[in-house]
Amino acid sequence: MSIPEYPFTALVNQAQYKLALIIAAISPAVGGVLVTGPRGSAKSTLARALAAVLPEQAPFVTLPLGASEEMLLGSLNLQQILDDQKLAFSPGLLSKAHKGVLYVDEVNLLPDVLVDLLLDVAASGVNCLERDGISHRHASRFLLLGTMNPDEGELRPQLTDRFGLSVVLDGCYDIETRVEIVRLREAFDLAPTEFVARYAEQQAQLSASIASARENLAGVVFPNALRVCIAERCQAANVDGLRADIVWGHAARAHAAWFQRTAVEEVDILAVEELVLAHRRQSPPDRNVTSRPPQQESTSSTQPAQPPASKPFTRPADSFSKQTLENDEPFKKNRDETEQKKIGDWGAMLAQQQATGQVSALKLSRSVSTHKFDTVMGQLRGGKKKGGSVGASSRSRKAGASLDWFRSLVASAGNWPPTRLKFRQAKSARAVLHLVLLDTSGSTLYSRQFALAKAAIVRIAERAYLDREQLLIMGFGNQKIDTLLHCGRSPKELRQ
Structure with missing residues (x-):
């Protein structure tokens, strides 16, 4: 018997976190969400609750820290391919997460090789598995969620930038909010089924709103003046590359579709600005930005309240x-x-440069005889240059190959x-x-x-x-x- 997850709509506070997840659910093109925060700030709880409000019955797959490359990508049975001349593919976690949510807890502790593979597939939507000249491709479109505690280490900037949106949780609550969170959690722990049933109607409404926003997303018009505004703000933030501009456009369009607008407005750009730039900004935000988009007439008299901007972790x-x-x-x-x-009697200690050993490449003869094969194999255990032969020299031979x-x-x-x-x-x-x-x-x-x-x-x-x-x-x-x-x-x- 499976234990129900805590309802998405029952979570108190975390407005920015909820908005980021909803935008990513409406437009997976944003490239996933990275959530940074201290322990006990509902990072995992809210991530797991998202699968229940997606329009279709979406799978929720968790990537463990000890996962191998084959567990993530899948594997090919080479013996069966040689014997039966048939492709035998064992699906991995990327295949199981297709049209669902792939969640990585403590993504900062995941090996960099797996993070690179994960982000490549998340961006392309296709998993390509190649083994010994045999390749297999399959669709793998999923919503990528990564959570991390900065006290346990940080992600490299190159990997952080690959996440489309970023949310920083400070874990600070007022007294009333803390009491309300504890009260709801106790009610859920005592009677999970009854607690989930209490929020069933709100969950259904949220799921229907996400489905409607997905359908209207393609029809949302993006004025060129607002594109210029995004470009100028990205330039003022001194971001690397153009990924911020692209993600910002997708997020603003999804935000407009979420509020049932037919065109992107200034409020949509401002609402997602911190989500896009929090992990990319290389200079403090400019409070006196001269490039302001032209004021546009809104179809409604009142604009939705802006989510509170969270304080970034520095x-x-x-x-x-x-x-x-x-x-x-x-x-x-x-x-x-x-x-x-x-200095006195101690004397001066002159600065000395520590001597470092010189690393020399191992050079082998191109002609290898049979009786020297074992010796050559022992010498080659340190690795070789990619694509080289037995006699090729290597600039960097790392142990472990x-x-x-x-x-x-x-x-x-x-x-x-x-x-x-x-x-x-x-x-x-x-x-x-x-x-x-x-x-x-x-x-x-x-x-x-x-x-x-x-x-x-x-x-x-x-x-x-x-x-x-x-x-x-x-x-x-x-x-x-x-x-x-x-x-x-x-x-x-x-x-x-």
């Missing part, structure tokens, strides 16, 4: 930047002389030993954390060593960003320890 400000290092003069002559006097015997034998056409080795994609290694302890005491704050330390930290951060590694910077001094950069994926650039 990373604590970094204490230094590359530009500061290049332009800053960390010490002056008289200050340097004063520090030399303070294993030999794909099936593809190697097929590519070698019966030759032994195989002359063309094929490798499986290397699995991502365990997470690497760079912990940097920085002396921020007054005696070193303006010294040359401190400037050199900042330069070294910038280099570490750049390297960690390229390798998708984590970074934590802590400062100690004056009998206290401060966290300068919280633990998470290394940012693209350390900012002031």
Whole structure:
């Protein structure tokens, strides 16, 4: 016996979250919803409740964190294909979520490889599975929902941008709201069936409204003046690329259809602005935007109330930047002389550069004899350059790449030993954390060593960003320890 889900219409507050889910349900072209918030803010509850109000009986599929690539995409039975000459496809989670909802809890903890695959299929609507020269394609259109707690790590900006809409929950409620939420939750836990039946009529009305908005979506007119307004606001927000412009247009059209309008109006653009730009804006919102769309006459005398804009979660400000290092003069002559006097009997510690080992590529002869095959195989366990042969050199050999015997034998056409080795994609290694302890005491704050330390930290951060590694910077001094950069994926650039 299945336990009923908490009704969508019974949830109190979270107006922005509800609006984002409704817009995504009306127009899946927006590309999914990313929800960021603390624990206990109804992220998962509201996401699971959405499936019940979709017009059709939509499946709700949950992607576990420990899922493999085959579990997500599906698999092909190569043995049956070779024996029976028939395609044997085992559907994955993407196939099961077709015309439904695919929910990923703690999406920030999902491996980057799976997140990339997931977002690619969500954008194209087609899942293409290729194994050893055999391909299979099937439709996979679903509403992607991802929730995350920023305290447990952040998504890379490249992946965050792939989500069409973003909602940031602050988890702050007044006393009356907290009491009402607890009262409703207790009523649901005591009698789930009766509680759901109480909201059945509201659920049906919401489902009918979403279905009606879907039907009217294609007929909503989008004035060119409002398109110009979107472009100017995206440019003012300093967003990367044009994805924000495209998503904003889809979201504004869906918002107009939701309120049964035949044309997009200024209120539609403003209502979804924060949903589109919250995770893309690279500069603070401009309160004095000069480009205002022309005032349009509305068909109704009253406009719907605007959803309250939630406060975006921001990373604590970094204490230094590359530009500061290049332009800053960390010490002056008289200050340097004063520090030399303070050194005393300890002496000065000269800055030294840590030696790093040189990585050299493994070079192999193109002619491989049979009696050396085992030796060659042992040398090749570190991986090889994609698309290369046995004798090809590799610029970066990552551990973990294993030999794909099936593809190697097929590519070698019966030759032994195989002359063309094929490798499986290397699995991502365990997470690497760079912990940097920085002396921020007054005696070193303006010294040359401190400037050199900042330069070294910038280099570490750049390297960690390229390798998708984590970074934590802590400062100690004056009998206290401060966290300068919280633990998470290394940012693209350390900012002031």
